[in-house]
Amino acid sequence: MSIYSIAIDGPSGAGKSTLAKALAARLGFLYVDTGAIYRTVGLYVARQGGDCSKEEDVLPCLKTIDISMEYGEDGLQHMILNGEDVTADIRKNEVSRYASQVSPIPGVRAFLLDMQRAMARENSVIMDGRDIGTVVLPDADLKIFLTASVEERARRRHKELLEKGQEIPFETVKEEIAQRDYADTHRAAAPLKQAEDAVVADTSSLNLEESLELLQTIVKERLKL
Numbered sequence: 001m002s003i004y005s006i007a008i009d010g011p012s013g014a015g016k017s018t019l020a021k022a023l024a025a026r027l028g029f030l031y032v033d034t035g036a037i038y039r040t041v042g043l044y045v046a047r048q049g050g051d052c053s054k055e056e057d058v059l060p061c062l063k064t065i066d067i068s069m070e071y072g073e074d075g076l077q078h079m080i081l082n083g084e085d086v087t088a089d090i091r092k093n094e095v096s097r098y099a100s101q102v103s104p105i106p107g108v109r110a111f112l113l114d115m116q117r118a119m120a121r122e123n124s125v126i127m128d129g130r131d132i133g134t135v136v137l138p139d140a141d142l143k144i145f146l147t148a149s150v151e152e153r154a155r156r157r158h159k160e161l162l163e164k165g166q167e168i169p170f171e172t173v174k175e176e177i178a179q180r181d182y183a184d185t186h187r188a189a190a191p192l193k194q195a196e197d198a199v200v201a202d203t204s205s206l207n208l209e210e211s212l213e214l215l216q217t218i219v220k221e222r223l224k225l
């Protein structure tokens with residue numbers, strides 16, 4: 001049986017994880033959420049009392065961190081940090097900030113690279129992140145750059161936070177997304193950018209079902225699956 005890899009990159013809130021998860025379920029591929037791995041590193045550093053934006057605080061933590069991914073019967077990816085399931089904790093708003101702070105550190109990216117590549121060597125994957133098509137899986141069978149306007153992404157994120165009981169003003173959410181976009185696209189190490197051979201999918205005016213249909217059409221056309 002052939003092993004396929006699909007890379008989905010794009011800014012925060014474009015719908016990458018929801019869509020990649022749904023697409024993976026339809027194709028029978030493993031869904032790998034790489035943002036969750038950066039979140040787990042950020043959570044660990046913060047729990048150790050470190051400042052996530054300081055390389056000298058972050059790098060020593062990599063010596064004592066043990067991260068693994070487990071897939072439940074539901075097919076969902078669980079993040080295990082030193083034996084503890086932190087899947088819910090890494091979704092907190094402050095952890096988005098920690099992840100964004102640790103992710104520009106080259107030592108962190110190098111530490112996580114093998115782990116991500118190993119997943120794609122052993123399984124057909126849909127992997128989402130910022131640098132999957134450009135750095136992690138440059139030979140992916142299909143690369144999709146998924147995007148949407150800042151306004152629309154902030155609306156979606158705001159709704160998601162409210163549903164989880166986190167009441168944060170819309171303008172704050174929007175401002176944080178704009179800041180994260182800037183940080184993700186301007187960092188020196190593996191910045192967010194569209195791979196030259198990526199197909200662009202803009203979901204600004206599409207709902208979830210329509211976005212999924214768009215991605216399925218792209219997969220059908222490009223991979224004949």
Ligand code: DC
Nearest residue numbers: 034035036038099100103129130131
């Ligand atoms: O997709 P997300 O919001 O869960 O990602 C959390 C942070 O991790 C975000 O600031 C970008 C960073 N990230 C990264 O640098 N490279 C990836 N492949 C995935 C996420």
